[in-house]
Amino acid sequence: EAGVAQSPRYKIIEKRQSVAFWCNPISGHATLYWYQQILGQGPKLLIQFQNNGVVDDSQLPKDRFSAERLKGVDSTLKIQPAKLEDSAVYLCASSRGTVLHEQYFGPGTRLTVT
Protein backbone atom coordinates (compact mmCIF):
# COMPACT_ATOMS: atom_id res chain seq x y z
CA GLU A 1 0.00 0.00 0.00
CA ALA A 2 1.38 3.41 -0.96
CA GLY A 3 2.21 5.78 1.86
CA VAL A 4 1.29 9.42 2.38
CA ALA A 5 2.66 11.53 -0.48
CA GLN A 6 3.70 15.15 -0.15
CA SER A 7 5.10 17.70 -2.56
CA PRO A 8 7.24 19.61 -2.93
CA ARG A 9 9.89 18.18 -0.63
CA TYR A 10 11.75 21.46 -0.31
CA LYS A 11 10.78 25.08 -0.89
CA ILE A 12 12.67 28.33 -0.42
CA ILE A 13 10.76 31.61 -0.64
CA GLU A 14 11.19 35.19 0.44
CA LYS A 15 9.08 36.68 3.19
CA ARG A 16 5.73 38.05 2.07
CA GLN A 17 5.57 35.55 -0.79
CA SER A 18 2.96 32.81 -0.94
CA VAL A 19 3.48 29.04 -1.01
CA ALA A 20 1.30 25.93 -1.26
CA PHE A 21 1.90 22.36 -0.17
CA TRP A 22 0.10 19.28 -1.41
CA CYS A 23 -0.72 16.02 0.37
CA ASN A 24 -2.22 12.77 -0.89
CA PRO A 25 -3.21 10.47 2.00
CA ILE A 26 -3.28 6.69 2.04
CA SER A 27 -6.22 5.39 0.05
CA GLY A 28 -9.31 4.93 2.20
CA HIS A 29 -8.07 7.09 5.06
CA ALA A 30 -10.86 9.43 6.14
CA THR A 31 -8.84 11.63 8.47
CA LEU A 32 -6.07 13.95 7.33
CA TYR A 33 -3.80 16.11 9.48
CA TRP A 34 -1.36 18.95 8.79
CA TYR A 35 1.43 19.51 11.32
CA GLN A 36 4.11 22.17 11.61
CA GLN A 37 7.48 21.05 12.99
CA ILE A 38 9.93 23.81 13.86
CA LEU A 39 13.56 22.74 14.17
CA GLY A 40 14.23 21.14 17.55
CA GLN A 41 10.55 20.80 18.43
CA GLY A 42 7.89 18.15 18.08
CA PRO A 43 5.16 18.46 15.46
CA LYS A 44 2.28 20.79 16.27
CA LEU A 45 -1.16 20.13 14.81
CA LEU A 46 -2.39 22.89 12.51
CA ILE A 47 -5.60 21.42 11.13
CA GLN A 48 -7.50 18.13 11.12
CA PHE A 49 -9.99 17.03 8.45
CA GLN A 50 -12.56 14.25 8.63
CA ASN A 51 -13.41 13.49 5.00
CA ASN A 52 -13.78 17.02 3.57
CA GLY A 53 -14.90 18.69 6.80
CA VAL A 54 -12.71 20.51 9.33
CA VAL A 55 -12.61 18.85 12.78
CA ASP A 56 -10.18 21.27 14.42
CA ASP A 57 -8.27 24.28 13.14
CA SER A 58 -7.80 26.03 16.47
CA GLN A 59 -4.01 26.27 16.06
CA LEU A 60 -4.05 27.40 12.43
CA PRO A 61 -3.00 31.07 12.02
CA LYS A 62 -5.99 31.90 9.90
CA ASP A 63 -4.79 35.37 8.95
CA ARG A 64 -2.14 33.78 6.75
CA PHE A 65 -2.71 30.02 6.61
CA SER A 66 -5.51 28.23 4.79
CA ALA A 67 -6.19 24.60 3.99
CA GLU A 68 -8.71 22.66 2.02
CA ARG A 69 -9.55 19.06 1.31
CA LEU A 70 -11.81 19.01 -1.68
CA LYS A 71 -13.63 15.72 -2.36
CA GLY A 72 -12.28 14.30 0.87
CA VAL A 73 -9.07 12.96 -0.63
CA ASP A 74 -5.99 15.08 -1.20
CA SER A 75 -5.36 18.38 0.53
CA THR A 76 -3.50 21.65 0.08
CA LEU A 77 -2.06 23.95 2.74
CA LYS A 78 -1.32 27.53 1.75
CA ILE A 79 0.62 30.32 3.42
CA GLN A 80 0.09 33.87 2.25
CA PRO A 81 2.04 35.99 3.03
CA ALA A 82 4.89 33.99 4.55
CA LYS A 83 6.89 35.20 7.55
CA LEU A 84 10.38 34.22 8.66
CA GLU A 85 8.92 32.27 11.60
CA ASP A 86 7.03 30.01 9.18
CA SER A 87 10.31 28.26 8.34
CA ALA A 88 9.62 24.66 9.37
CA VAL A 89 8.83 21.19 8.11
CA TYR A 90 5.16 20.74 7.23
CA LEU A 91 4.03 17.18 7.78
CA CYS A 92 0.88 15.57 6.50
CA ALA A 93 -0.57 12.47 8.16
CA SER A 94 -3.62 10.32 7.61
CA SER A 95 -5.55 7.67 9.51
CA ARG A 96 -8.56 5.46 8.86
CA GLY A 97 -10.57 7.33 11.45
CA THR A 98 -10.02 9.22 14.66
CA VAL A 99 -10.92 6.63 17.26
CA LEU A 100 -7.63 5.14 18.39
CA HIS A 101 -6.42 4.79 14.83
CA GLU A 102 -2.73 5.03 14.10
CA GLN A 103 -1.54 8.02 12.11
CA TYR A 104 0.77 7.52 9.13
CA PHE A 105 3.07 10.39 8.23
CA GLY A 106 4.39 11.63 4.91
CA PRO A 107 8.02 12.71 4.38
CA GLY A 108 7.20 16.39 4.91
CA THR A 109 7.95 19.61 3.06
CA ARG A 110 10.85 21.67 4.37
CA LEU A 111 10.06 25.38 3.99
CA THR A 112 12.72 28.05 4.32
CA VAL A 113 11.58 31.67 4.38
CA THR A 114 14.37 34.20 3.77
Add this chain to the structure above:
Amino acid sequence: KQEVTQIPAALSVPEGENLVLNCSFTDSAIYNLQWFRQDPGKGLTSLLLIQSSQREQTSGRLNASLDKSSGRSTLYIAASQPGDSATYLCAVMEGSARQLTFGSGTQLTVLP
Protein backbone atom coordinates in the same frame (compact mmCIF):
# COMPACT_ATOMS: atom_id res chain seq x y z
CA LYS B 1 -3.26 22.23 28.42
CA GLN B 2 -1.30 19.02 27.88
CA GLU B 3 2.47 19.29 27.99
CA VAL B 4 4.75 16.45 26.91
CA THR B 5 8.39 16.50 27.99
CA GLN B 6 11.21 14.26 26.84
CA ILE B 7 14.47 13.81 28.67
CA PRO B 8 17.26 13.84 27.68
CA ALA B 9 17.14 16.08 24.61
CA ALA B 10 20.19 14.30 23.20
CA LEU B 11 21.98 11.08 24.02
CA SER B 12 25.13 9.47 22.67
CA VAL B 13 26.00 5.86 23.51
CA PRO B 14 28.44 3.23 22.25
CA GLU B 15 27.08 0.37 20.18
CA GLY B 16 25.70 -2.55 22.18
CA GLU B 17 24.47 -0.55 25.16
CA ASN B 18 20.96 -0.82 26.51
CA LEU B 19 19.29 2.56 26.93
CA VAL B 20 16.15 4.22 28.21
CA LEU B 21 14.37 7.26 26.82
CA ASN B 22 11.91 9.09 29.03
CA CYS B 23 8.63 10.83 28.32
CA SER B 24 6.33 12.59 30.76
CA PHE B 25 2.92 14.20 30.30
CA THR B 26 0.88 16.48 32.52
CA ASP B 27 -2.71 15.32 31.87
CA SER B 28 -3.38 11.62 32.40
CA ALA B 29 -6.69 11.68 30.47
CA ILE B 30 -5.19 10.11 27.37
CA TYR B 31 -6.39 7.41 25.00
CA ASN B 32 -2.97 6.12 24.08
CA LEU B 33 0.71 6.97 23.85
CA GLN B 34 2.88 6.43 20.81
CA TRP B 35 6.60 6.37 20.26
CA PHE B 36 7.83 7.52 16.86
CA ARG B 37 11.18 7.53 15.13
CA GLN B 38 12.23 10.38 12.84
CA ASP B 39 15.23 10.17 10.54
CA PRO B 40 16.75 13.37 9.08
CA GLY B 41 14.72 14.66 6.15
CA LYS B 42 12.04 12.04 6.62
CA GLY B 43 8.64 11.76 8.19
CA LEU B 44 7.70 9.94 11.37
CA THR B 45 7.58 6.18 11.66
CA SER B 46 5.42 4.71 14.39
CA LEU B 47 7.36 2.29 16.62
CA LEU B 48 4.97 1.33 19.40
CA LEU B 49 1.47 2.30 20.46
CA ILE B 50 0.29 1.68 24.02
CA GLN B 51 -3.41 1.94 24.76
CA SER B 52 -4.32 3.71 27.99
CA SER B 53 -5.42 0.39 29.53
CA GLN B 54 -2.09 -1.29 28.77
CA ARG B 55 1.15 -1.21 30.74
CA GLU B 56 3.65 -2.05 28.02
CA GLN B 57 4.25 -3.04 24.42
CA THR B 58 7.19 -4.84 22.85
CA SER B 59 8.51 -5.00 19.31
CA GLY B 60 11.83 -6.69 18.71
CA ARG B 61 14.53 -4.86 20.69
CA LEU B 62 12.09 -2.14 21.73
CA ASN B 63 9.94 -2.12 24.85
CA ALA B 64 7.69 0.76 25.86
CA SER B 65 5.99 1.12 29.21
CA LEU B 66 3.19 3.39 30.32
CA ASP B 67 2.28 4.55 33.82
CA LYS B 68 -0.74 6.71 33.15
CA SER B 69 -1.36 7.64 36.76
CA SER B 70 2.10 9.16 37.14
CA GLY B 71 2.17 10.57 33.61
CA ARG B 72 5.26 8.69 32.48
CA SER B 73 6.42 6.44 29.70
CA THR B 74 9.78 4.91 28.90
CA LEU B 75 11.20 3.48 25.70
CA TYR B 76 13.81 0.80 26.30
CA ILE B 77 16.16 -0.08 23.45
CA ALA B 78 18.20 -3.23 23.93
CA ALA B 79 21.60 -3.85 22.37
CA SER B 80 21.68 -0.53 20.51
CA GLN B 81 23.02 -0.39 16.94
CA PRO B 82 24.28 2.53 14.79
CA GLY B 83 21.13 2.12 12.71
CA ASP B 84 19.11 3.14 15.76
CA SER B 85 20.51 6.67 15.47
CA ALA B 86 17.54 8.98 14.97
CA THR B 87 15.23 11.32 16.88
CA TYR B 88 12.66 9.56 19.04
CA LEU B 89 9.38 11.33 19.73
CA CYS B 90 6.59 10.42 22.08
CA ALA B 91 3.03 11.62 21.62
CA VAL B 92 -0.19 11.28 23.59
CA MET B 93 -3.62 11.03 22.03
CA GLU B 94 -6.31 13.01 23.84
CA GLY B 95 -9.49 15.03 23.46
CA SER B 96 -12.75 14.47 21.66
CA ALA B 97 -10.98 14.80 18.30
CA ARG B 98 -8.35 12.22 19.32
CA GLN B 99 -5.42 14.54 18.59
CA LEU B 100 -1.74 13.91 19.15
CA THR B 101 0.40 16.15 21.35
CA PHE B 102 4.11 15.58 20.84
CA GLY B 103 7.20 16.01 22.95
CA SER B 104 10.29 17.69 21.52
CA GLY B 105 12.12 14.44 21.05
CA THR B 106 15.38 12.80 22.09
CA GLN B 107 18.15 12.78 19.49
CA LEU B 108 19.96 9.46 19.82
CA THR B 109 23.40 8.75 18.39
CA VAL B 110 24.78 5.22 18.61
CA LEU B 111 28.52 5.19 18.01
CA PRO B 112 30.10 2.21 16.23
